[in-house]
Each structure stands twice: as C-alpha cells, then as structure tokens.
Amino acid sequence: MTDLTRKTADELAQSLAANEVSSVEVTQALVDRIGAVDGEIHAYLHVDAEGALATAADIDARRAKGEQLSYLAGVPIAVKDVLATRGMPTTCGSKILEGWIPPYDATVTAKIKAAGLPILGKTNMDEFAMGSSTEHSAYGPTRNPWDTGRIPGGSGGGSAAAVAAFEAPLAIGTDTGGSIRQPGALTGTVGVKPTYGGVSRYGLVAMASSLDQAGPVTRTVLDAALLHELIAGHDPMDSTSIPDAVPAVVAAARRADVQGLRIGIVKELGGEGFQPGVQTRFDEAVALLTGAGAEVVEVSIPSLEYALGAYYLVMPSEASSNLAKFDAMRYGVRVPPAGVDDPSAEQVMASSRDAGFGDEVKRRIILGTYALSSGYYDAYYGSAQKVRTILARDFAAAFADVDVLVSPTSPTTAYPLGEKLDDPLAMYLGDVATIPANLVGIPGLSLPVGLADEDGLPVGLQLLAPQKADDRLYNAAAALERMLEEKWGGALLSRAPELEVAR
Amino acid sequence: MSEPVTGISRDDVVHLAGLARIDLSDAELDHLAAELPAILDHVASVQRAAGDDVPAMSHPVPVDNVFREDVVRPSLSPEDALAGAPASDQQRFLVPKILGED
Numbered sequence: 046m047t048d049l050t051r052k053t054a055d056e057l058a059q060s061l062a063a064n065e066v067s068s069v070e071v072t073q074a075l076v077d078r079i080g081a082v083d084g085e086i087h088a089y090l091h092v093d094a095e096g097a098l099a100t101a102a103d104i105d106a107r108r109a110k111g112e113q114l115s116y117l118a119g120v121p122i123a124v125k126d127v128l129a130t131r132g133m134p135t136t137c138g139s140k141i142l143e144g145w146i147p148p149y150d151a152t153v154t155a156k157i158k159a160a161g162l163p164i165l166g167k168t169n170m171d172e173f174a175m176g177s178s179t180e181h182s183a184y185g186p187t188r189n190p191w192d193t194g195r196i197p198g199g200s201g202g203g204s205a206a207a208v209a210a211f212e213a214p215l216a217i218g219t220d221t222g223g224s225i226r227q228p229g230a231l232t233g234t235v236g237v238k239p240t241y242g243g244v245s246r247y248g249l250v251a252m253a254s255s256l257d258q259a260g261p262v263t264r265t266v267l268d269a270a271l272l273h274e275l276i277a278g279h280d281p282m283d284s285t286s287i288p289d290a291v292p293a294v295v296a297a298a299r300r301a302d303v304q305g306l307r308i309g310i311v312k313e314l315g316g317e318g319f320q321p322g323v324q325t326r327f328d329e330a331v332a333l334l335t336g337a338g339a340e341v342v343e344v345s346i347p348s349l350e351y352a353l354g355a356y357y358l359v360m361p362s363e364a365s366s367n368l369a370k371f372d373a374m375r376y377g378v379r380v381p382p383a384g385v386d387d388p389s390a391e392q393v394m395a396s397s398r399d400a401g402f403g404d405e406v407k408r409r410i411i412l413g414t415y416a417l418s419s420g421y422y423d424a425y426y427g428s429a430q431k432v433r434t435i436l437a438r439d440f441a442a443a444f445a446d447v448d449v450l451v452s453p454t455s456p457t458t459a460y461p462l463g464e465k466l467d468d469p470l471a472m473y474l475g476d477v478a479t480i481p482a483n484l485v486g487i488p489g490l491s492l493p494v495g496l497a498d499e500d501g502l503p504v505g506l507q508l509l510a511p512q513k514a515d516d517r518l519y520n521a522a523a524a525l526e527r528m529l530e531e532k533w534g535g536a537l538l539s540r541a542p543e544l545e546v547a548r
Numbered sequence: 549m550s551e552p553v554t555g556i557s558r559d560d561v562v563h564l565a566g567l568a569r570i571d572l573s574d575a576e577l578d579h580l581a582a583e584l585p586a587i588l589d590h591v592a593s594v595q596r597a598a599g600d601d602v603p604a605m606s607h608p609v610p611v612d613n614v615f616r617e618d619v620v621r622p623s624l625s626p627e628d629a630l631a632g633a634p635a636s637d638q639q640r641f642l643v644p645k646i647l648g649e650d
Contacts, residue, residue, distance in 0.1 A: 148628035376632035431598030486608020
C-alpha cells in the first residue's frame with residue numbers, strides 16, 4: 046500500500062474513479078508517510094489527519110452513491126500556511142499569528158474544499174513568505190529531501206518538500222519573487238506561478254499585493270495543470286482578479302507538442318554566475334526541445350539588470366504597508382512592554398511587533414518604510430515602479446518574436462542550511478531569474494531537468510509566457526518532461542535518496 | 549536625476565523603527581544600521597534606469613475601481629470576528645488606552 050504515496054495526482058484520480066482504491070486508503074497512506082518522515086523534513090507546520098480522513102470518507106461515500114465528482118475529488122493536498130483555512134491554524138510561519146484560527150476560507154481553499162480534496166495540513170514557509178530558503182520560518186527550517194543538510198528553497202520550501210518527499214501528491218504555494226518556482230527547482234518538483242490575477246488572492250495573507258500569486262506545486266506537469274484549472278478563475282472578492290476565461294492548461298499539458306514553437310533563451314539569465322552543472326543540464330534540455338522541432342533563438346532583455354533592485358524596493362514597500370495590520374489589537378499575539386504600567390496602544394503595538402516578527406520581516410519593514418518615506422519616495426519606490434514599465438516593454442518586445450522564454454530557474458542548486466543566512470544580499474541574488482515575472486505579471490513554470498554533475502542535486506528550467514498565455518508553458522513543459530523521462534527511464538524524483546523512516 | 553542617497557545612520561534607523569511601530573533592541577538597531585546601506589546601495593541602481601519620460605507601473609494589470617450593488621450580505625458573526633482577538637468584552641475589541649495623559 047505504501048506505493049500510493051508515489052502515485053501522481055492524475056494516477057490517483059484515475060484509480061479513485063475506477064474504484065481500485067478509496068480516498069481513505071490514499072489519505073491514510075499519506076498521513077502515515079507524514080508521520081514517518083516529517084520529523085526529518087519538517088514540511089508541515091500543522092497536520093490535520095482527522096479532517097483529511099473525514100473529507101476522504103465523505104468523498105468515498107458520495108462516489109459510492111454514484112454522485113458526479115470533480116476529477117481530483119479524493120486526491121489529498123497540502124496548503125502553504127499563508128492561505129486562510131477556516132478552522133485550521135494559519136500562522137504564515139510567524140510567531141505573531143501563533144495559534145490564530147481563521148474564521149473564513151481563502152478562495153483557493155474554498156475551491157479545494159468544494160472539489161473534495163482532503164487537506165492534509167499547512168506547510169512550512171519563510172515568515173510572511175519573506176525569504177528564499179525557508180530558514181526564516183519562526184518554527185524552524187524545512188529540509189531538502191535530496192539532502193537534509195540543505196535548504197529546500199523558499200519561501201514555499203514546505204510545499205515543495207512535502208511533494209518531493211511523497212508526503213503529498215499536490216500542494217499549493219505562493220510566489221512573490223519565485224517562491225513556488227525556486228523551491229520547485231531545488232527539490233526536483235514542478236512549480237507554477239500563474240498569470241497575475243489568474244488565481245484569486247482573497248484570503249492569501251498579503252506580502253506584496255502587486256506581486257503575490259498562488260499556484261500549484263506537483264510532481265508532474267499534468268498534475269500542475271489539473272490543480273491550476275481547479276484553483277483559477279475570476280473572483281469578485283479580489284478586485285485584481287482577471288475576468289477572462291481560464292486558459293486551457295490541462296488540454297495543453299496533454300497536447301505536449303513543441304513542433305514549430307519559437308523559444309527564446311534569455312541571454313542575461315545564464316552563463317556567468319550560474320553554477321556549471323545548472324548550465325549544463327539547462328543546455329541539454331534546450332537541445333532536446335530543438336530536437337523535437339522547436340526553434341530556439343537568443344533574446345535580450347536589457348532592463349533585467351535593474352529588476353532585482355526594483356523588486357527589493359517594491360516588495361518591502363508593499364510589505365511594510367500590508368504588515369501594518371499586525372498591530373496586536375484585533376488578532377495575533379499581544380505582548381505588552383516590560384516594566385511599563387498601563388501602556389498605551391502604541392507602546393503595546395511596538396512591543397508586540399518586536400516580539401512577534403523575526404529578523405527578516407523587521408529588515409524588510411524598515412527598508413520599505415525608508416523607501417516610502419518623504420524625500421526618498423521618488424528616488425526609490427517611484428524609480429522602481431518605472432523600471433517595471435521598462436521591463437514590461439522589453440518583455441513585450443521579446444514575446445513579439447518568440448512564444449516562450451527559457452532560463453535556468455535558479456543560478457545554483459540547493460545550498461547548505463545556514464550558508465547565506467547572515468548575508469541577505471547573497472540570498473536575494475538567487476532570485477534573479479524568477480523575480481522579473483512577478484514585476485510584470487507574466488506566468489512562469491519550473492520543471493526539473495536533471496541533477497547537477499558536481500553535487501547530484503536537482504536543477505530546474507524556467508519557462509515564461511506572456512500574460513494569460515499560461516497554456517503555452519504547460520504545452521512546452523509537458524513535451525520536455527516526456528522527453529526527459531524517456532531519457533532517464535522514469536521520474537527524476539524516483540532517484541531521490543530514501544529518507545530515514547521513523548517507527 | 550539626483551545621486552542615490554544611501555547615507556543612513558543609526559538615528560535614521562531609530563526614526564524608521566518608530567514610524568514602523570517596532571521596538572527594536574539596541575543590537576537590532578546596530579545590525580540594521582550596518583546592513584541597510586549595503587542593501588540600499590545595491591537597489592539604488594533603479595535610479596539610473598528610469599528617465600522622467602517613463603510612466604510608473606504600480607500594477608502588472610490595469611486596475612479599475614470595482615463596484616457592486618449596495619446590498620446587505622452575510623458576513624462574519626461577532627463571535628467569529630472576535631475569536632482571534634487578544635482581548636474582547638461585550639462584542640467589542642478590548643484595546644489599551646489610545647489617548648495620552650494630556
């Protein structure tokens with residue numbers, strides 16, 4: 046029965062529909078797997094075995110009655126702890142929300158529940174999604190299933206590690222500067238940031254509202270497409286939600302044909318500064334695409350050199366504003382200042398925020414406060430917003446010539462825990478390839494393309510497409526995935542080391 | 549366009565922490581005062597990119613005001629709304645004093 050944890054979501058959906066297995070059996074297998082390996086991985090902050098099994102039993106009963114169910118009904122899922130889940134703790138990896146239980150569901154959560162997917166629990170993350178390694182979680186880091194001495198990427202390291210360690214076939218992540226794609230690349234999983242506004246942000250605790258986007262984390266491209274279609278769509282509760290129809294991503298993933306597809310290699314995202322083993326696997330993957338009939342050209346996006354700077358101004362500015370709501374008045378922890386009799390609300394606010402927020406959150410709030418302050422606003426925040434315009438123009442020019450753009454997802458493979466913890470600039474540089482998509486709102490997908498020769502760790506390839514053309518990513522990624530798995534003789538994750546199983 | 553202003557002193561950080569309503573410890577203030585100039589130096593490159601003729605883009609998709617009919621809809625019950633409050637009393641949030649002595 047243990048191999049149930051190794052099945053893809055699509056395989057599970059088919060087995061459930063054919064009554065070869067019950068959702069309770071699948072869910073129990075995953076709960077057991079979590080119990081066995083999560084002590085080592087720490088992908089989850091909260092596991093809801095009882096709730097997941099109750100949903101599974103309900104789905105099994107409804108299926109037995111012949112009820113028409115959604116395709117993924119009964120397939121368990123993990124949800125990043127940044128999405129509100131009614132009745133289930135939601136902490137955003139922060140002490141300031143310790144013990145908070147939302148009285149409502151995020152739209153993504155509501156859609157998952159309505160479709161009958163048992164929610165296994167909430168996954169670990171950098172505090173308020175600020176970080177690239179999941180070491181900034183107030184509840185301790187997540188470890189990479191490929192090498193537990195290394196980071197799983199961030200901020201959605203918990204979601205990626207849960208999927209890579211066979212603790213969930215599906216997970217939800219959120220991506221503000223690469224937090225779905227970069228951990229996807231570092232754990233050998235598929236991660237997708239949909240077009241901005243393609244998936245509702247209602248109930249997603251905001252870090253940077255103009256950049257944040259929820260999306261799927263899975264083991265295959267088709268699984269990501271199935272989950273994408275389930276969570277996407279217009280939501281009147283989110284004023285930035287796109288009213289257009291959801292792109293046909295599942296059909297695109299099943300089509301998987303790159304004949305005649307024009308692919309642009311982004312000159313600025315590769316070569317110098319990129320780990321040799323990352324570059325080698327990337328080049329090989331591009332060669333496979335060419336062999337399958339895609340046309341590959343080099344394109345230049347000159348304004349990319351300013352993207353990182355713009356991101357590290359826009360993101361903390363919006364974060365400093367969004368996180369002002371954590372004021373210890375209506376929810377969250379309240380920590381009165383020590384040695385002050387009858388403190389004022391302002392004093393309680395300041396002491397609570399000091400006690401509740403971690404170092405990285407404080408760093409970004411202060412940086413954002415500076416960038417937005419009188420006298421500096423135009424030079425910093427204003428200039429950064431102009432860079433977005435220039436970037437958007439450069440991307441539009443590139444997409445006039447090609448259908449999709451490709452680059453390595455991350456310049457390096459997973460690095461050892463602690464290596465960059467005291468060097469925020471070094472950590473920020475690792476997001477250079479993923480950040481531009483958030484600034485201009487285009488969709489991005491990362492899929493595994495092999496293991497780097499020097500360290501045997503997963504390498505990700507990133508595909509980018511114009512706004513609302515998410516289906517192009519799935520088509521090309523599925524074609525590449527098929528060729529790679531033929532070459533490897535199976536899925537990359539089947540080569541991950543066995544984890545120590547607790548008894 | 550003026551040159552980047554990246555001189556940021558410890559006193560500036562104290563002021564920013566006040567604006568952000570975070571009581572930072574002395575050690576945290578020292579640490580941030582050392583770190584912020586380096587980060588700001590790095591991000592200041594944006595000032596070279598953007599000429600006066602470039603419009604700012606605050607959002608990846610054009611955002612319009614969204615209106616709906618002004619009708620009463622179900623919302624959180626008072627119990628739900630207060631469930632996460634650090635302190636509450638008689639269907640109200642209980643907060644520390646807001647006005648000072650004078």
